[in-house]
Amino acid sequence: xxxxRPIPLLGEVALTAVQRMEHMLDAxxxxxxxxxxxxxxxxxxxxxxxxxxxxxxxxxxxxxxDLAALQTAAADAAPLTFAADIVxxxxxxxxxxxxxxxxxxxxxxxxxxxxxxxxEDPPLPEPAExxxxxxxDDFGLGDLGFDTDIMGDLADLAGDIAGAVEGxxxxxxxxxALASLGDLGFGGxxxxxxxSVGKIGEAGAGFQxxxxxxxxxxx
Numbered sequence: 001x002x003x004x005r006p007i008p009l010l011g012e013v014a015l016t017a018v019q020r021m022e023h024m025l026d027a028x029x030x031x032x033x034x035x036x037x038x039x040x041x042x043x044x045x046x047x048x049x050x051x052x053x054x055x056x057x058x059x060x061x062x063x064x065x066d067l068a069a070l071q072t073a074a075a076d077a078a079p080l081t082f083a084a085d086i087v088x089x090x091x092x093x094x095x096x097x098x099x100x101x102x103x104x105x106x107x108x109x110x111x112x113x114x115x116x117x118x119x120e121d122p123p124l125p126e127p128a129e130x131x132x133x134x135x136x137d138d139f140g141l142g143d144l145g146f147d148t149d150i151m152g153d154l155a156d157l158a159g160d161i162a163g164a165v166e167g168x169x170x171x172x173x174x175x176x177a178l179a180s181l182g183d184l185g186f187g188g189x190x191x192x193x194x195x196s197v198g199k200i201g202e203a204g205a206g207f208q209x210x211x212x213x214x215x216x217x218x219x
Contacts, residue, residue: 005085006083006084006085008021008054008082008083008084008085009081009082009083009084010070010073010080010081010082010095010118011073011080011081011082012069013066013069013070013073015054015056015084016062016066017056017057017058017059018054018055018056019055019056019057020054020055020056021052021053021054021055021084021086022052022053022054022086023050023051023052023086023087023090024050024051024052024053025047025048025050025051026047026048027044027047027048028044028045028046028047028048029042029043029044029045030042030043030045031043049119049120049121049122050087050090050092050119050120051098051117051118051119051120052082052084052086052087052095052117052118052119053115053116053117053118054115054116054117054118055113055114055115056113056114057111057112057113057114058070058102058111058112058113058114059110059111059112060110061110063110063111063112064110067102067112067114070100070102070114070116071100071102073097074097074100074116077096077097078096079094079095079096079121080094080095080096080097081093081094081095082094082095082118092120093120093121093122093123094120094121094122094123095118095119095120095121096118096119096121097116097117097118098116098117098118098119099116099117100114100115100116100117101114101115101116102114102115
């Protein structure tokens with residue numbers, strides 16, 4: 001009865017005369033010694049890539065084209081799709097040709113034997129993205145009802161407070177000018193006002209420094 005199994009496909013190359021195909025897998029266990037325990041504990045560190053080794057022949061009228069297609073695929077080092085019975089239970093997205101070997105022998109017209117090794121090449125995960133509040137909402141703050149989308153509001157509030165502080169400092173400067181009238185002979189009657197103005201100036205300067213730091217934080 002003729003073999004009705006589907007022809008393995010590597011990218012767009014049909015492997016019509018495969019003679020041997022092997023699947024190898026390193027499950028990714030690391031042996032750990034435990035004092036007083038016979039044997040070793042096996043810690044799973046994550047499996048390695050699936051490895052497929054294929055041996056076959058190229059022959060017939062399509063020999064030159066098939067050889068060129070395989071050599072080009074190996075030289076390009078680009079990820080390829082792969083479909084064959086041996087990987088039916090595996091979730092292979094793409095593979096790369098890790099090694100390629102081909103040999104021609106005297107007396108074998110339009111025929112060559114080849115062997116190559118495929119290695120699984122899974123897609124990379126999505127890159128990390130910085131979201132509101134430095135990305136902390138991705139760790140559950142949003143689920144707790146904490147509104148992390150407040151950066152713009154805080155920046156506006158900091159600007160309003162800074163404007164109010166500048167107005168207060170201008171008023172303090174005016175009061176300072178008024179208190180300096182004591183030099184005109186008012187004696188100590190304006191001393192309390194002068195002391196108050198000094199305290200307002202010191203507090204305002206400190207508050208202005210704090211607002212400046214807040215403005216730098218929120219851009």
